[in-house]
Amino acid sequence: MTSLLQARRLSKTAYSALWSLPLPVWLAGFFLGPMVLLIWLSFWDVKNFLLTPDFQLENWQKILTAGYFWSAYARTAVIAASASVLATLAALPCALAISFFLSPRARMVLLGLFVVPFFTSYLVRIYSWQIYLTENGIVMKLMAAIGIETGSLLNTPLALMVGLVTLTLPLVIVIQAISLLSLDRTLIDAAYNLGCGPRRVLFATVLPAARPGIVLGALFAFIFSFGDFVTATYLGGGKFTTLSILIADTVKSGQQWPRAAVVALMMIVTLLLTALASITYAYRRS
Amino acid sequence: MAKTTLTRRSLLKTSAMAAGALAMPMIARAQSVTEMTMLAWYGQAEPDAVAEFEELHNVKITPKYYVGGEQMLALLAQSPAGTYDLIHADAEYVQQLVRANFVEKLDPEDYPFDDFYPEFHKFPGHWHDDELYAVISRFGFLGISHNLDAVSVKEAMSYDMLWDAKHKDKVGHFDWHLPNLGVLSLRDGNAQPYDIGEGAWDRLQDTTLSLKPQVRGFYDYGGVLSSLKSGEVTVMPGIGEWITGVLRRDGANVTTTIPEQGGIQFTESFSIGRGSRKTDLARKFIQHASSPAGQYNLANLNVFPAIIPSKSGWERMIAEKPEDARHLGMFKGDGNAIDLIRKGRIHIRQLPVQQDLGDWNDFWSAYKSA
Structure with missing residues (x-):
């Protein structure tokens, strides 16, 4: 009897282990492995345009003391933070409407529609924005029709924001909407019963309760914007050197993959710290 | 007389043989x-x-x-x-x-x-x-490529026009330091644009940085073509007929001029x-x-x-x-490609002689970030 129980327990443990296996395997194969390789690569040397295994600190020293690295770093952080705030603010009314004012059927249709942009390549969507924003493009012509003369909007901070919000907005809306939909509705009823007006219900009950979703949405927008290369290149015209552009430049000239690895590691560390701080804040007891 | 019947098997066999025979020359040729x-x-x-x-x-x-x-x-x-x-x-x-x-x-x-x-x-x-x-x-030669509606050939005869206030935000760069710094080195008066001492290298960096307020963007091959064609950019130093020749085939009113200070080959x-x-x-x-x-x-x-x-x-x-x-x-x-070379107006593109290639690359990154 005891041995039967032990066998059953063992089989259950093996069963759970089998189901849990893909996650650590995936993490080891696609995150930890490449990460270790990247760290190792950052100490290598390049001799005659050929990567040579080595252990030297020169790449770190070169990048961390370069003024252009820190200016690109600050610029990337500011651009990503701005896009994140913009996407969060633009998504919020949309997510509130989806969660509280639409019928379940309409809600499903609309959430489905927000997934549609992902069917088209991001690069194609950014190229199509060029047609709108370029010299004598659609936006310039529409503005002229209503009497406002503008120059080309390409290669401006506005174009950068348009591209990054195009990338992140649908995802932020979906995350926020899921968070708002899972809200305990009795909290809202209780707030009304206690005499709160709609504005106070929104700011004192709904938004604090939906904080994890709002913060996570903003975090995803920041992560995608921080590492984006396409918008910075094709809507920013390479004029706003971000860290992704710096990586491409570093590799392009001199085949300096080790120095590019240093830039990439600095980006990863920044994103890990940002994610840690954001998640701590999102789930902090207020 | 023997009776011949066309069975399904014989039909398939005959067809396969015929197809094989027909394909033989192609197979032989492919081999x-x-x-x-x-x-x-x-x-x-x-x-x-x-x-x-x-x-x-x-x-x-x-x-x-x-x-x-x-x-x-x-x-x-x-x-x-x-x-x-x-x-x-x-x-x-x-x-x-x-x-x-x-x-x-x-x-x-x-x-x-x-x-x-x-x-x-x-x-x-x-x-x-x-x-x-x-x-x-x-x-090919690299000099100033320009939209003829905005910049005349006469105007493009000097690199100094790049700093003209009327071209603010209309100057573009092909995103590669070697041709850009080469032509700007010529503008600085360096007889050997890639063989320059430390003083001339410092001056070249200052010259280049002073151009940044005029710059609309830094483009790859496709971006250079589309920005010149759309009018987003009207003038680009350091490129040549390898771009404007392609655009002209498509009807764009563009050309490349080799300024008096010289061009790069x-x-x-x-x-x-x-x-x-x-x-x-x-x-x-x-x-x-x-x-x-x-x-x-x-x-x-x-x-x-x-x-x-x-x-x-x-x-x-x-x-x-x-x-x-x-x-x-x-x-x-007069004025043909060989004539320009013989008159000494053309300088061969080369890697920097007195500086490390990495220094030029680092400066270009710094310039883009400035």
Whole structure:
């Protein structure tokens, strides 16, 4: 009897282990492995345009003391933070409407529609924005029709924001909407019963309760914007050197993959710290 | 008389035999096709560039494209000898190909140098210790490329126009330091734009940084084409007919002017890869590319037009495509491409002599971030 129980327990443990296996395997194969390789690569040397295994600190020293690295770093952080705030603010009314004012059927249709942009390549969507924003493009012509003369909007901070919000907005809306939909509705009823007006219900009950979703949405927008290369290149015209552009430049000239690895590691560390701080804040007891 | 019946099995058997018989010449032909590999800049081994040779010699050329000479060197360094039969490279990288032992020596007697203008009989970048390693295929000049609706040829005769307030936010850059810093070095008055001392290098950096407020953006090949075509950018230093020639085919009113301070020359060439087992065929390819017919073809490649060193090729261009020939500088008389070289207005693009290539690259990154 005891041995039967032990066998059953063992089989259950093996069963759970089998189901849990893909996650650590995936993490080891696609995150930890490449990460270790990247760290190792950052100490290598390049001799005659050929990567040579080595252990030297020169790449770190070169990048961390370069003024252009820190200016690109600050610029990337500011651009990503701005896009994140913009996407969060633009998504919020949309997510509130989806969660509280639409019928379940309409809600499903609309959430489905927000997934549609992902069917088209991001690069194609950014190229199509060029047609709108370029010299004598659609936006310039529409503005002229209503009497406002503008120059080309390409290669401006506005174009950068348009591209990054195009990338992140649908995802932020979906995350926020899921968070708002899972809200305990009795909290809202209780707030009304206690005499709160709609504005106070929104700011004192709904938004604090939906904080994890709002913060996570903003975090995803920041992560995608921080590492984006396409918008910075094709809507920013390479004029706003971000860290992704710096990586491409570093590799392009001199085949300096080790120095590019240093830039990439600095980006990863920044994103890990940002994610840690954001998640701590999102789930902090207020 | 024996009775013959057409069964399903016999029908299938007969059909298979017939199909086999019909396909035999194609199979035999396919078996005899020789494959030759070519490491080349994008577009240089497309059908318009190689189909004629492929047909003549029953060869299939398989290209491996690269973007930038350093990527080419890295690809060669990572591949075993003999991977590439033909190497298409810019002149400034041929010396590095030689030093790294990536290319075979060539016999000058094999190629029609007599038909080339004298300036290309012994092109410096292609020879090392009096031995030939590369044969020039075509070349072009880099100066100021501009939209003629916004900038006249007269105005473009000086690089100083780039700083003119009316071109603020209308100056674009092809995103590569070597041609841009080369032409700005000429603007600074450096007789040898790539061989400059520390003082001149500091001055060049100041000159370049002072241009940044005028700059609209930094573009790759596609971006250069679209920004000049749309009018987003009206003037670009450091590019040439390899861009404006393509845009003009599409109806754009653009051209390239070589300012009085001078222009930069890029030079393409073919070499035979070290360890190639098809050196005879590779040599025939280079001979074909150097022949009058091959040269005429190279001047008109779809990827972009360029000037050719062959005198016979010039004659044919002037006779058959006078307008294209004129824009490229292939015409008789004063001001043609050879005349500009002889007058000393053209300087060959090369790697920095007194600074490390990394220094130029770091400065370009800093300039873009400024």
